[in-house]
Amino acid sequence: MRVIECTDLTKTYLRKNVLDKLSFSIEENKITGLIGRNGVGKTTLLKIIAGFIKETSGQVKVFSERPYNSLNVSINSIFVDDQMSFPPAIPLGEILTVAGNFYPNWDRELAKGLFDYFSFDPKSYHNRLSKGKTSTFNMIIGLASRCPLTIFDEPTTGMDAAVRKDFYRALLKDYIAYPRTIILSSHHLDEIEDLLEDVLLIKDGKKHFQMSISELKEWAIGLKGTTEEVLNFSDGKEILFKEYFGLNTMYAVVKNDFSEPLLNKAHLVGVEILPVQSSDLCVYLTSETKGGIDDVFNKR
Amino acid sequence: MQIADWIESEILNGHFESDGKVYSQYQLAEMYTINPATAAKGLNLLVDENILYKKRGLGMFVSGDAKEIIINKRKNQTLKRLVRELVLEANRLQISEIELIEMIKVANDQEAEQ
Known part of the structure; x- marks a missing residue:
């Protein structure tokens, strides 16, 4: 079953298309990573899916309904980010109780367990928490609500490395026990890729691609060797990224459609065949400009 | 695929014996903090190579000549x-x-x- 279906979804802010005829769907009970550079419309997309803001044109269906103003979508989904607002006058302990009254699948024990594990004080207030603690508290709400559609927008902002690791593990364990549709947006694909089943990559408000994480891992390869040989083997292919080392060594990332014999041949003439990290690949695929940061300095 | 490599090594060093049951995709997912679908792909890779075999509803087992x-x-x-x-x-x-x-x-x- 498709939990989310978007067709030609467009959102315009001040005459600029933040989302531009975006079409994709997300299957039930999968963990999807939403990846894209800063400002490509990830948060806008997630907020439209959660029903927080209205689309400008196109169609968006969540649980077969338009999410905006839908109570059904509201009860069955949760949008977690570091800006979630909670009443400033209600202490944290009570927020958990109130949240439990709203979400039908709320797990009190899980909420309490995580709350204690991360050493929260029930008498403390949400607006007094540090950045990392705010994210941690919001994450607890996100997990314990057990919504059929759970959206985490940059959930680890401000969390230290140990808490991030705990969060990923908690998310996975609870997902295994209670499968649900989860969307995770993050800049740290390398940290979350093990958790994901699918990746949706957004570029310029459009879908760049959507594929399983295992396909993504094998989608490209890196060739490293003498400039001459690397250029020879990547001839006729689009070079997604290149880098030069020393005098005559080149590294080039290309789509992996080489045959096994060709790869062996490359290897025999001293060209190293290297796997490309999915996080690096996403950076290459979404780069706004050809070239790199060095070009800014070389022009001066 | 690291999961497949790991199970292969465990079979080689005798941790999993032939006709013995190996971990399920969910157990593997939890052990390695990976998505269960990824763990399933690792297991299926070994089924394709006849290293494991499936028993419907019972799980995955090590084949005799694994x-x-x-x-x-x-x-x-x-x-x-x-x-x-x-x-x-x-x-x-x-x-x-x-x-x-x-x-x-x-x-x-x-x-x-x-």
Whole structure:
């Protein structure tokens, strides 16, 4: 079953298309990573899916309904980010109780367990928490609500490395026990890729691609060797990224459609065949400009 | 696929015996903090290679000739590749065949002593 279906979804802010005829769907009970550079419309997309803001044109269906103003979508989904607002006058302990009254699948024990594990004080207030603690508290709400559609927008902002690791593990364990549709947006694909089943990559408000994480891992390869040989083997292919080392060594990332014999041949003439990290690949695929940061300095 | 490699190693060192049950995709997912779908892909890879077999509703089991298949595979793929790399590097360093074989013998003796 498709939990989310978007067709030609467009959102315009001040005459600029933040989302531009975006079409994709997300299957039930999968963990999807939403990846894209800063400002490509990830948060806008997630907020439209959660029903927080209205689309400008196109169609968006969540649980077969338009999410905006839908109570059904509201009860069955949760949008977690570091800006979630909670009443400033209600202490944290009570927020958990109130949240439990709203979400039908709320797990009190899980909420309490995580709350204690991360050493929260029930008498403390949400607006007094540090950045990392705010994210941690919001994450607890996100997990314990057990919504059929759970959206985490940059959930680890401000969390230290140990808490991030705990969060990923908690998310996975609870997902295994209670499968649900989860969307995770993050800049740290390398940290979350093990958790994901699918990746949706957004570029310029459009879908760049959507594929399983295992396909993504094998989608490209890196060739490293003498400039001459690397250029020879990547001839006729689009070079997604290149880098030069020393005098005559080149590294080039290309789509992996080489045959096994060709790869062996490359290897025999001293060209190293290297796997490309999915996080690096996403950076290459979404780069706004050809070239790199060095070009800014070389022009001066 | 790291999961498949890990299960292969466990079969080779006798941790999983033939016709014994291996971990489910969910157990593997939890052990390694990975998505269960990824773990399932690792398991299915081994089913495709006849190293594991499925029993409907019961899980995945080690096939009778699993060890043999793994050893053959590693010999023909991994070991051959390593040897090729070894020869390539020896050529670059202009080491003769006799010298290279002598080095392998020394390394082999050292391994035997341990």
